[in-house]
Amino acid sequence: MNRPFYYTNVDVDPTDADVVYVNNEGFYKSTDGGRSFQRVSTPHGDNHDMWINPDNPDIxxxxxxxxxxxxxxGAxxxxxxxxxxxxxxxxxxxxxxFPYWIYAGQQDNSTIAVPSQPPGTRVGGRAAFWEAIGGCETGPAVPKPGNPNIVYSNCKGRFGRYNRATGQEWQYYVGAVDMYGVNPSTLPYRFQRVVPxxxxxxDPNTVYHGSQYVHRTRDEGKTWETISPDLTAFRPERQVTSxxxxxxxxxxxxxxxxxxxxxESPLEPGVxxxxxxxxxxxxxxxDxxxxxxxxxxxxxxEGRIQSIDVSPxxxxxxxxxxxxxxxxxxxxxxxxxENHGDTWTLLTDGTNGIGEFNPTRVVREDPDREGLLYAGTEYGLFVSMNDGERWMPFQANLPMTPITDLRVNRxxxxxxTMGRSFWILDDLSPLHQLNEQVAAAPxxxxxxxxxxxxxxxxRRGSSADPEYLPAGAVLWYHLADEASADLTLEIADASGNVIRRFISGEREEMAPEVQGMRGPVPLQSEPEALDTGAGLHRFIWDLRHAGPMTTSGRQGRGPMAVPGTYTVRLSHGDETISTTLALLADPRLEGDVSQADMEAQLAHNKAVGELLTRHARMVRSIRESMEGLDETDAHHRALKAIHDQLVTDNSDSYPPRMLDSQIRYLAGMTSRADQLPGRDAYQRLATxxxxxxxxxMLLDSVMEEMNQAPASSGR
Structure with a gap:
């Protein structure tokens, strides 16, 4: 058996004392009280624990x-x-x-990088976006600022420089001594598993690496210099073969x-x-x-200094x-x-929010609000609004699991986490702005x-898919008490035109979109509803104008708003609060799509939407006029003929595409991407x-004739 020192567990069948299981690097079973063992296959190695059903030990x-x-x-x-x-x-x-990626070492897998938001579509689903980026399971994997294709990675003391574009990793081990099986007292450099x-x-070209010394490179690892003495509490009796x-x-x-x-201090170079x-x-x-x-x-x-966060x-x-x-x-x-370590203040006395028997793993100060601290512990996440004087649980829907590290980005x-993967708390704006006045406001x-x-x-395709924040603008509001009247949220453009309005209790019903068979396309998120309960609420505007009417009476999906400054208004009774929202272009579009291109696209797509609304009103008018008419009635037949020019009959395979399908086809062509519409789009819109x-004109003629004719017997 390997790795006996920290995860060998013995479990006994609750119905048969001779059946014994041992969790170790392998998984073993004995049926004779431990006199002999057979190895049992499991889906993965490094076995830690198990539960046996006391009523049915095969489970x-x-x-x-x-x-x-x-x-x-029974295994x-x-x-x-x-x-x-x-x-x-x-x-x-x-x-x-953009979007930013997240990097770590993953136990018994590899280093890993995943996007914070999906950068596109990929065959295999969203779970297929992850990448291995050099080093190995221990990490860390640290991207080079300004060039995320270069990642500095570690594997148990072995430094590497990984190129995501080529998939090659340059290896630059400090000392280049194989440590496996070697008594540490004989090693020139002692590296542990998770080397910093x-x-x-x-300076993105300056990298620090740690054994018992601090090593520094200015050429991505080709040469190293040692810039410190032994900075540990070295005791010779601890350096033994274990x-x-x-x-x-x-x-x-x-x-x-x-x-x-x-x-290194972000404010003081060389500290x-x-x-x-x-x-x-x-x-x-x-330095x-x-x-x-x-x-x-x-x-x-003799405790482990798990993290240091130098104030920004x-x-x-x-x-x-x-x-x-x-x-x-x-x-x-x-x-x-607050004085480079001359004096210290303990921020966790066991009575100020983080209780006793809750080991701490990491602390970080928010880069956007001084004194806003986040602490990761063995039993969850905590936050302090006053520089550690008091702590509050900050768990929300985060699983109760060890928090190994924290970072704030944008x-x-x-x-x-140690066992529940990566999590992101999207948008910390309320914490950055929260104060007594905000909390007291109705x-x-x-x-x-x-x-x-x-x-x-x-939307997730399967349980293996990541949960991404819906695309759009994140809007936060706080209600001191449950709303006593409807809430109304309006989005207005720079000219003051209201382009979208949401009212509590009136959830938009969006007409479904047919995805077709063109391969992966962006799935759309359904609009949210305004919450009227007391407390903090998040609402996500999907960045779309109000959509066209459909023949079912529901609203279709509107065109996307162009980058610019928008006014957001929240009304409750007689009170209206306003703020501004900056909508920015996707940075990846620079040099490919201009502001003028997107404004032209918006104008074109609004025109197509108006055409869809006209079409829907005509169809609804025809259907209302046909109600009560006998199918043999001349007016019914005339209306039916017009209806059939407007609406595709989908009762058969591959039916001729009528005006409804043709207009939607045009709408789909110019709404899947940020683009300048082509000449054919404008010509087709005119046609x-x-x-x-x-x-x-035909419909007006029939309707005029119906209005002038005496009531038919079919009514």
Missing amino acids: MVQSNDGGANVTLD RTWSTQHNQNTAELYQVHTDDQ IEVSPH GKPITRDITGEEHYSTLYVIE IWTGANDGPVHVTLD GETWVDVTPPGLPP HTPGKAYVAAYRYLLNDFQPYIFKT KDLVVA VHLFEPRDAYRMRYGA LTSSLDAVM
């Missing part, structure tokens, strides 16, 4: 580093693991492309007295902080020339999260300094963050308009 749930699996036949067959978001992630980084990689916030005499378990991954975190997995915190104020031990005096020795707002300010549960200490430890909170409309004109759908005008 078991077993967990491993791939997720959970169920057997109904002969298992259920799939490809139906659950159970990735174990060690850390998280984000890049600066820090890209300087001031596992003997039963199992030699010296994998070269669990070295003690190594650096676990390196962070670099380190934390070790055996307790010390150090800082240099002169590594001198280092000072600034370990918080209230932190017991105030020089000298930093936060430290320490993790000591492996030493049987389950207390939360988050410290703050007002999103990105969360890495109705408050928050200033929205900039929205981007993007085309994708948020269809003339055709509809001609049919309208």
Whole structure:
């Protein structure tokens, strides 16, 4: 058996004491009380735990580093693991492309990168967007600022520079010594499993890497310089070959007295902080020339410095999260300094929101609001609005799971978990603007963050698909009490024209769209309803104008609004609150589609929409006029003939396409992408308009004749 030191578990069949299961790197079963074992296949290795049904022991749930699996036949067959978001992630980084991508090391898989929003369509569904990006399961994987095709990745102390464009990874190991099976006391450099990689916030070509020393490269790893002494609490007696005499378990991954975190100040170049997995915190104020031990005096020795966050707002300010549960200490430890570590304040005394027996893994300060802190713990997520004086649970729909790392990118909170994959809390704007006046106001409309004109759908095709934020503008409002009258939300363009109106209790019914067989197309999100209950509410405007009428009386999907400044108005009774929204073009369109192109597209698509509305009114008028008429009536036959020119008869395969299909076909051609309509689109619009005008003349003639004729016997 391998890896005995931290996840060997023994379970006994509750109905037969001779049947014993052992979870280890492999999964083993004994039927003779442990005298002999047979290995049992499971969907994944590194087996940790299991549950046996006490009433039917053939039914078991077993967990491993791939997720959970169920057997109904005593472990002969298992259920799939490809139906659950159970990735174990060690850390998280984000890049600066659009949409931004998320990076981490995933236990027993690889490093992994996934998009925060779908960058397009892909055969295989949304779950097919992920990429392996160098290194291995441990990570980290840190994208190079300004060039997300380059990723600096780690695999258990081995540094690599991965090129996403070529799929090749250059290997530059500091010291180039194979650590597996080697007594750590003989190693020149001690690297642990999750080796820190820090890209300087001031120079994307400067990268820091940590053993017991801080190593720095300015040429992507080709050459390294050591810029620190040993920054750990090195004790020779801890540097031994582990596992003997039963199992030699010296994998070269669990070295003690190594650096676990390196962070350079975003405000002060050359101010670099380190934390070790055996307790010390150090800082240099002169780019590594001198280092000072600034370990918080209230932190017991030998714990792991799990994270350091250097304030993006105030020089000298930093936060430290320490993790000591492996030493049987389950207390939360988050410290703050405002003077480069000269003095520290404990922000987690067990009584101010994060309770005792809740080990802390990570703390981050929001880059958009000073003193807004997020803390990831063994048992969920917490937030502080006052720089750590008080903490509040911040769980919402996030599973109760260990939080391993946090990052804020473009007002999103990105969360890495140990067992429930990545999560994103989309749009932190309410937290950035929340104050006592906002909380006390009967109705408050928050200033929205900039929205981007993007085309994708948020509906999931399967349980394996990611859950994306619906495309559109995120609008937040707060009601102190349940609304006593209808809420109305209006979107007005720069000229003051209301292009969309939503009223609580009046959920829009959208006509379904036929996707056809043209391959992957963006799925559309259904419009939301305004919530009138007390509390904070999110509403997403899908960036569309009001749509055309359909023959069913429902509203079709309107054209997309063009980039610009819009007014958002929220009305409740006699009170109206307004704010502005900036709608920006998708940055990926630069040089391909212009503002003028999109304005021309909007004008064209509005004209097509008006044609659809005219068509729908004609059809509804004809159908109303036909009601009560006998089918043999001359007027009925005349109306039916006009109706058949307007509406495609879909009762048979491949019917001739009438005006309804022809207009919708044109609408589809110019609404799938951001584009300038082509000449054929304008010509076809003119032709269809003339055709509809001609049919309208026929209809007017029949209707005039019906109005002049005496009432028929068919009525």
